[in-house]
Every structure is written in structure tokens, then in C-alpha cells.
Amino acid sequence: MRVLIEDTTFAPANAYVKLVNIVWLLGIKPRDLWIRVKYSAEEALTIWGCATRDDAIEMPVPSTYLASANTVASPDPRSVVLLTAGAEEFCAVQGTQQAAIELPDVLWAYISDPVGTPVLEKAAAILRTYAYPGAALGGIQPRDITTGPGANYVASLPAVELEAMAPIDALALHDGNELQSRRFRVCVRTPGPLASAWRSAIEYARAIMSILADEHRRDVPAGILCRYVGGEGPVPDGPSEGGQKCTMIFEVVGIEARPDGPLTVV
Numbered sequence: 001m002r003v004l005i006e007d008t009t010f011a012p013a014n015a016y017v018k019l020v021n022i023v024w025l026l027g028i029k030p031r032d033l034w035i036r037v038k039y040s041a042e043e044a045l046t047i048w049g050c051a052t053r054d055d056a057i058e059m060p061v062p063s064t065y066l067a068s069a070n071t072v073a074s075p076d077p078r079s080v081v082l083l084t085a086g087a088e089e090f091c092a093v094q095g096t097q098q099a100a101i102e103l104p105d106v107l108w109a110y111i112s113d114p115v116g117t118p119v120l121e122k123a124a125a126i127l128r129t130y131a132y133p134g135a136a137l138g139g140i141q142p143r144d145i146t147t148g149p150g151a152n153y154v155a156s157l158p159a160v161e162l163e164a165m166a167p168i169d170a171l172a173l174h175d176g177n178e179l180q181s182r183r184f185r186v187c188v189r190t191p192g193p194l195a196s197a198w199r200s201a202i203e204y205a206r207a208i209m210s211i212l213a214d215e216h217r218r219d220v221p222a223g224i225l226c227r228y229v230g231g232e233g234p235v236p237d238g239p240s241e242g243g244q245k246c247t248m249i250f251e252v253v254g255i256e257a258r259p260d261g262p263l264t265v266v
Helices: 116-128 194-216
Strands: 002-006 017-024 033-041 044-050 067-072 074-083 089-097 105-112 145-147 159-164 182-190 226-236 244-252
Touching: 002 017, 017 033, 017 105, 033 089, 044 074, 044 089, 067 089, 116 145, 116 159, 116 182, 116 194, 182 194, 194 226, 194 244
Parallel strands: 145 159
Antiparallel strands: 002 105, 017 089, 033 044, 033 105, 044 067, 067 074, 074 089, 159 182, 182 244, 226 244
């Protein structure tokens, strides 16, 4: 699992460049990526995608990079396609880049998260144990409880998707420090018609909140202490006519990450 975070050890957090996703093109395998965004004028900027942080932070601009794009600022969400030196599409960077008199020079990291992956896998595994007829998540197939953005590969609805969220405070994640608060998002999606989808989404959401965070149970998921911090829904969900979706945010407050070993309970 990879997370997209602003590298505030390179430059202070900024209000002009907000990235939300990396989309890979032409069958390119996802990889760690460092995104350097440098303004040359109030509404003109260049985006570089680099293989390492050292490449990305080179001053005044990266000389070694995988792909780049020249673009203009816009307050509206959009995708900017980065091209290789051979003019081949490499990836799309999604987000907003607004006009800025200050001409910021910022860095974002799209990197493998050594903590988020086991957290999601543990949470998904425990939810699957409740996915059988008569149980709290009865009606959901275990194979349809997935980690990562799963809208394109779930076999059927209803389904549950778990996705890592970026650390709340980007404190030198690239150095192996795990000082951030960890959060993850759980989405439950139910098929139409509307009335039954709405009721089912609420019932499943309540069950998931109870399973993962009820009374801060340390055994769910094993060795991880979760608490529910917010959510929304039911809201319309596109894959099914009348389908609905509920989203829940959980914070992991009972793990300690060790770069040279497994997760241990605080």
C-alpha cells in the first residue's frame, strides 16, 4: 500500500499545491514516486516525478527524473499527465495547483507505507470473519472485503473497501520515523434498489464500527487499538442503480512501528 503525503521536511506545508492521487498509465507498474512542484511564475509551474528523494530535492531543479510536465495553475481539481523524455505518458498527478504570488517550491511523496499495509490487512481479515450467513456482515462475500481502492475489482455488491489515509503529520516518513497518527477509511457499498440499499448501508456501517472500535477492544484487529473518528452516508454510489455508500474513518492509536521488526502493541 502506498500513501500520498506532503513532505514538510523539504518545505513548510503550503496552501497552493494539494495532491490527492497518482494514476498510472500505459500499464506502468506502480512504484514509489517523489513529486516536486516548482512555480516559475504566479500561474506557471513544472511538475517532476522522481525515483528518489535525493533526485527530487536537487536545487534549483531536478536534473534526473522519470517524467515531467509544464502546466498552469488552476483552483479546480484536475489531472496533469507527466511525460517521459521520449514523450510517453508515465502517470497522472491529480489535485489542485492554485495561483501563488509566493512561487512555492514543494515536495510530495507517493511511497510505500510500512505501517498502513499490515493495519489494513489485519482489519480486513477480522472483518472477513464476520462475513457469513447470520453474522454481523452476513450477505457480504469475504472476497469482496478488499484493501486499497477496490471499486474496479470487487466481484459483487455489497462490498467493503479499506484504504490507508496519509499520516496526519508528515514528519520525515522517508527516514523511517513513525510518529504520525495513523488513520484508515472503510467504505461499505450496497446495491439498489434505494430503500433496501439505504437500510443495508447503515446496518453494515454500524456493524463495522462495533467490530473495529467497540470499547477500544485490543483484540480487533489483533494487536491494534482502533477508535472511530467520523464518517458520512449513506450517499449515492454509482456502480448500482439506487446503490448507497457509507464511509467510516478509524484512527489507530495502539500500535508502535519498528523499522526492523513487526508491529508491537503500545
